[in-house]
Amino acid sequence: MHLTWFDSNSWLIELAGKRILLDPWLVGPLVFGNLPWLFKGERHGGDRPIPENIDLILLSQGLEDHAHPPTLKLLDRALPVVASVNGARVARDLGFEQVRELPHSQTFNLDARLEIQAFPGAPIGPLLTENAYVLRDLETGTSLYYEPHGYPSPSLKEIAPVDVAITPIVDLTLPILGPIIQGKQTALDVARWLRPQVMLPTAAGGDVVFEGMLNAALRASGSAEDFRSMLAKNELSTQLIEVKPGARVEIPLADRRTNAA
Template sequence: MAALRCSFRPFSSYYYKPSKLFPPTQSPTCKFPNEKLLNPSSHNRRLRRALSALVSEESATGSSSSSFTDSGFKLTYLEGNSWLWEVGGVKLLVDPILVGSLDFGIPWLYDATKKFLKNFQLSDIPEVDCLLITQSLDDHCHVKTLKPLSAKFPNLRVVATPNAQAILDSLFSKVTYLEPGQSTEIEGKNGSKVRICATAGPVLGPPWQRPENGYIVSSSEGQLTLYYEPHCVYNEGTLKDERADIVITPVIKQLLPYFTLVSGQEDAVKLAKLLCAKFVVPMSNGDLESKGLLASLVESEGTMESFKELLSKELPDAKVLEPTPGVPLEVPAV
């Protein structure tokens, strides 16, 4: 399918006030919104219940209220860079790592597994409408997952960065490659549609190389818009005219000596402010059980609390919605 140039409606046409979306005493709906993880065994029980709900018929078909199904977002964090999104009933699987570990083919250097969703498997994923790939490296375009995924869903629609073409062309037949600034439309089995526009992400190589992708995802009615880029690396010039109600981004930096693997903190605040975000959903893509030489060199900078403090000064009306792995987080439209 041919890619289109992005052309979003003015933000004012679907701008809303948080007070209208959630009353002062109400928070976004989660399966277990007020539960605290008191100990590992209770955590595992909650995760089992959450995963059961995730793959149940209700979760797979989106049996929430019609207003949510028409234009709301349901965001399920699968740890690392992986997500399962439901946008107005259209299901998107994002950068999945569901088979084996993450080791980039060099496990002696780096080998990582998930902390919480240890028993979550590819077979637990419901039928999805689209696979969304942001980058070409293994922590986003995970071959050990994509091979069996392509066998399970041979006709799956894929939207990806052209940098991943060498991997994806051998696995999937319905791939749309988007350069930054191009967009495409995905139609779900329920007839709903979402629009996906690529934005410029990090350059993983020499400066003349094509950047990887971030994405702006809009519901069919344009009532709610989400921005996602998993390294908190973005081109400010190309985003200055865009708006996103929801920003999913890392907020804790991951650093190697003299090199930033994943940005966050003040850069995440700047991103949220640039896009006039109403909600920030922080992802902890460095929070994995890892080993190897490279893992021993990675250091974290900043905390969730320091990010919230920075955000409150620059964008005081924005709400931080912290996802629990495996638990759907619902953000309904107005």
């Protein structure tokens, strides 16, 4: 398995011989609702190049930091898209021709090589819950869990173990409103429930500068060092790996089938 992190929640996942572009924000600023005074994110180093030979676009949410319209407009509309309800709506509105809406508990099979299963993810208001995903190589069994806001579903316990987990490890909180990203405790839940060999943080850090009224009010809590300490205190062998934005990284994994034998 190879992973490339493009800042924020954007990843390229190379698994089962497939290249999955996940929640891409690669070009231009990140703005919610065309209100840059409220929130705006920009990269120090400018735009990221669009990855070549993409096999699938995977969207966990329909918000701009997961389904970024300026980025999606640069992608081939013939590429297949698997998405949450909101993400599928954005993709269809932008003219993508093959959009599969994946409800919770359902699976999508890519060329009989890669399985994607949807789980409940982050709640968006009282009526909508976005997606988390587990991706699995159907030949080797190698698997990856992704959820970008820190809302792991207890139903994940049924499919443990998972080899790699991508999830927040810090909290981002707004006064009065509470957390918009929660990771300090929920990342530990992911480690307990899924017993991943490796965890990678998402949603925070990277080569991005944020500004605006919303960003000024955000309060961050937690760090990689804090989380490693929590893993150790709970006698969990999971390794936390921090990757540099734009760097393609091979994830070191033991063959659990061999260990079990």
